[in-house]
Amino acid sequence: xxxxxxxxxxxxxxxxxxxxxxxxxxxxxxxxxxxxxxxxxxxxxxxxxxxxxxxxxxxxxxxxxxxxxxxxxxxxxxxxxxxxxxxxxxxxxxxxxxxx
Amino acid sequence: xxxxxxxxxxxxxxxxxxxxxxxxxxxxxxxxxxxxxxxxxxxxxxxxxxxxxxxxxxxxxxxxxxxxxxxxxxxxxxxxxxxxxxxxxxxxxxxxxxxxxxxxxxxxxxxxxxxxxxxxxxxxxxxxxxxxxxxxxxxxxxxxxxxxxxxxxxxxxxxxxxxxxxxxxxxxxxxxxxxxxxxxxxxxxxxxxxxxxxxxxxxxxxxxxxxxxxxxxxxxxxxxxxxxxxxxxxxxxxxxxxxxxxxxxxxxxxxxxxxxxxxxxxxxxxxxxxxxxxxxxxxxxxxxxxxxxxxxxxxxxxxxxxxxxxxxxxxxxxxxxxxxxxxxxxxxxxxxxxxxxxxxxxxxxxxxxxxxxxxxxxxxxxxxxxxxxxxxxxxxxxxxxxxxxxxxxxxxxxxxxxxxxxxxxxxxxxxxxxxxxxxxxxxxxxxxxxxxxxxxxxxxxxxxxxxxxxxxxxxxxxxxxxxxxxxxxxxxxxxxxxxxxxxxxxx
Numbered sequence: 139x140x141x142x143x144x145x146x147x148x149x150x151x152x153x154x155x156x157x158x159x160x161x162x163x164x165x166x167x168x169x170x171x172x173x174x175x176x177x178x179x180x181x182x183x184x185x186x187x188x189x190x191x192x193x194x195x196x197x198x199x200x201x202x203x204x205x206x207x208x209x210x211x212x213x214x215x216x217x218x219x220x221x222x223x224x225x226x227x228x229x230x231x232x233x234x235x236x237x238x
Numbered sequence: 239x240x241x242x243x244x245x246x247x248x249x250x251x252x253x254x255x256x257x258x259x260x261x262x263x264x265x266x267x268x269x270x271x272x273x274x275x276x277x278x279x280x281x282x283x284x285x286x287x288x289x290x291x292x293x294x295x296x297x298x299x300x301x302x303x304x305x306x307x308x309x310x311x312x313x314x315x316x317x318x319x320x321x322x323x324x325x326x327x328x329x330x331x332x333x334x335x336x337x338x339x340x341x342x343x344x345x346x347x348x349x350x351x352x353x354x355x356x357x358x359x360x361x362x363x364x365x366x367x368x369x370x371x372x373x374x375x376x377x378x379x380x381x382x383x384x385x386x387x388x389x390x391x392x393x394x395x396x397x398x399x400x401x402x403x404x405x406x407x408x409x410x411x412x413x414x415x416x417x418x419x420x421x422x423x424x425x426x427x428x429x430x431x432x433x434x435x436x437x438x439x440x441x442x443x444x445x446x447x448x449x450x451x452x453x454x455x456x457x458x459x460x461x462x463x464x465x466x467x468x469x470x471x472x473x474x475x476x477x478x479x480x481x482x483x484x485x486x487x488x489x490x491x492x493x494x495x496x497x498x499x500x501x502x503x504x505x506x507x508x509x510x511x512x513x514x515x516x517x518x519x520x521x522x523x524x525x526x527x528x529x530x531x532x533x534x535x536x537x538x539x540x541x542x543x544x545x546x547x548x549x550x551x552x553x554x555x556x557x558x559x560x561x562x563x564x565x566x567x568x569x570x571x572x573x574x575x576x577x578x579x580x581x582x583x584x585x586x587x588x589x590x591x592x593x594x595x596x597x598x599x600x601x602x603x604x605x606x607x608x609x610x611x612x613x614x615x616x617x618x619x620x621x622x623x624x625x626x627x628x629x630x631x632x633x634x635x636x637x638x639x640x641x642x643x644x645x646x647x648x649x650x651x652x653x654x655x656x657x658x659x660x661x662x663x664x665x666x667x668x669x670x671x672x673x674x675x676x677x678x679x680x681x682x683x684x685x686x687x688x689x690x691x692x693x694x695x696x697x698x699x700x701x702x703x704x705x706x707x708x709x710x711x712x713x714x715x716x717x718x719x720x721x722x723x724x725x726x727x728x729x
Contacts, residue, residue, distance in 0.1 A: 146426075156415065166408070198373065213384050217403045220394050220403070
C-alpha cells in the first residue's frame with residue numbers, strides 16, 4: 139500500500155502548482171483551471187486521510203466538493219463569457235477600468 | 239442505531255426552508271409579471287423573509303436557557319447565537335430588497351432572478367451561522383459566495399460590473415481553495431468533520447504541532463479573504479465599485495455578518511485549544527487591516543470604493559474582539575456580535591442615501607455627486623450625517639456602542655497598546671467620514687437632476703435611522719440580547 143505521506147506530498151505539490159499558477163498566469167481561463175487544481179489537491183488529501191483513518195467523512199466531503207466545483211465552473215464561466223462579450227479579452231492585465 | 243433524519247431536525251431548519259421556497263416561488267412568479275409589475279418580486283421576497291424572521295423570533299423565545307438544539311448528527315446547531323446571526327442576516331437582506339426595487343428600475347435590470355439570488359444567498363448565510371460541521375460550513379459558504387458573484391456581475395452590459403464579478407469570483411474561488419485545504423488537514427488531524435470533535439482532538443495533541451498550525455493558517459487565510467482582512471482584501475474595493483450599488487450594500491453587510499458568525503464558530507468551537515496561536519495571528523491581521531483600511535480610505539474619490547475601505551477598517555475593529563476573546567474574555571465575542579448588529583444598520587443606511595444618487599443619466603458614485611446635498615435635499619443630508627457619525631463612532635449613535643464594547647474588552651484583557659491604536663484610528667476615520675460631510679454641507683450644487691425617492695428606500699431609511707439612534711440611546715436590550723446570543727458558545 140502506498141504510504142499516507144506519499145499521497146499527501148503529491149497533494150501539497152498539486153496545491154502549490156495551483157496556487158503558483160493563480161498568481162503567475164495571465165489568462166482568466168488558465169487561472170480558473172489553477173483554482174480547480176487547488177480544489178482537487180484538497181480532494182486528494184481528503185481521500186488519503188479518509189483511507190488512512192478509516193472514517194468515511196472525508197470521502198463524503200469530496201463528493202460535495204465536486205458538486206461545488208461544478209457549480210462554481212458554471213457560474214464562473216458564465217461571468218467570464220459576459221466579460222468577453224463586452225471586452226473581447228481574457229487577459230487579467232486588461233481588467234484595469236477601476237483604479238487601484 | 240442513531241436516526242439521522244428526525245422530525246425535529248427539519249423543524250430546526252424551517253426558516254431556511256421557508257426562504258428557499260419563496261426564492262423558488264419568485265423564479266416561477268417572475269414569468270407571470272409584466273415588465274412594469276416587476277416590483278412585486280420584491281414583495282414576494284419580503285414576505286418570504288418575513289416568514290423566516292417570524293419563525294426565528296419564535297425559536298428565540300423557545301431556546302431559553304439551554305445549550306441549543308443539535309440536529310443532523312451534530313452538523314447543524316440551533317442556538318441563540320445562530321438565531322441572533324440569522325435575524326441580522328434576514329433583516330439586512332430585507333433592507334437590501336427595499337433598497338433595490340427602485341434602483342433596479344433605473345438601471346434597467348429589473349429581473350426576478352435578482353431577488354431569488356438574494357434569498358438563496360441569505361439561505362447560505364443562515365446555514366453558515368448554524369453549521370457546526372466542516373461540510374455544512376463549506377457548502378453554505380459556497381452557496382453564499384456563488385450568489386454574490388452572480389449578483390456582482392448582474393449588470394451584464396456594464397464593463398465595470400463584469401470586471402468586478404470576474405475579480406471577485408477568481409479571488410473568492412482561490413480563497414475557497416485555501417479554506418478547503420485547511421479543512422482537509424483539520425480532518426486529517428481530527429478524523430472527523432465535526433467542530434466539537436476537532437476541538438477535543440486538537441486539545442489532545444502535543445504542544446508544538448506544526449501540522450495543526452498549517453491547517454489553522456490555511457483555514458484562517460480562507461476566512462480572512464471572505465471577511466476582507468488585510469493582506470487578503472484586494473478584491474474588496476474593486477468588487478464594491480463595480481457591483482450594482484444595492485449589491486455593494488448587500489455584500490458589505492450580510493456576508494460580513496455570516497462570515498463572522500462562521501469565524502466565531504470556527505475559532506471558539508473548533509480551534510479553541512489553539513487560541514494562543516490564533517490570537518497572535520489575529521493581532522497582526524487586525525492591526526494591518528485597520529491601518530490599511532483607514533489610511534487608504536482618506537484618498538478615495540469614488541464613494542463605493544471609499545465604503546470598501548471603510549468596511550475593511552470596520553473588519554479590523556471586529557477582529558480585535560477575537561484578541562480579547564482568546565484570553566477567555568466572553569465580552570470580546572459579545573462586542574463582535576453587537577458591532578455586527580450596529581454595523582448592519584448604519585452601513586445600510588448610508589448606502590440607502592448613496593443609492594438615491596443614481597438617477598437617469600447620472601451614475602452618482604463619486605463623492606462629488608453628494609456636493610451641496612444640504613441645499614438640494616436637506617433631509618437626506620441630515621440622515622447621511624447621522625449614519626456617518628455612527629460609522630465614525632460618535633455618541634449618541636449606535637456606532638459608539640459597537641466601538642465602546644470592543645475597546646472595553648481590549649482594556650479588560652490588558653491589551654492597552656491595541657486599544658490606544660484602535661482609538662487613534664477612530665480619529666483618522668472621523669477625518670475621512672467628514673470629507674463627505676464637507677462635500678454635502680459646504681460645496682456648491684453641481685447638478686439639478688431631482689432626487690426621486692421610492693417607497694422602499696423610504697422605509698429602509700426609516701428603519702435604519704430608528705435603529706441607529708435607538709441602539710445608541712437605549713442600548714440595554716440589545717446588549718442583553720447579544721449576551722444571550724454569546725452564552726451557548728461558552729457552555
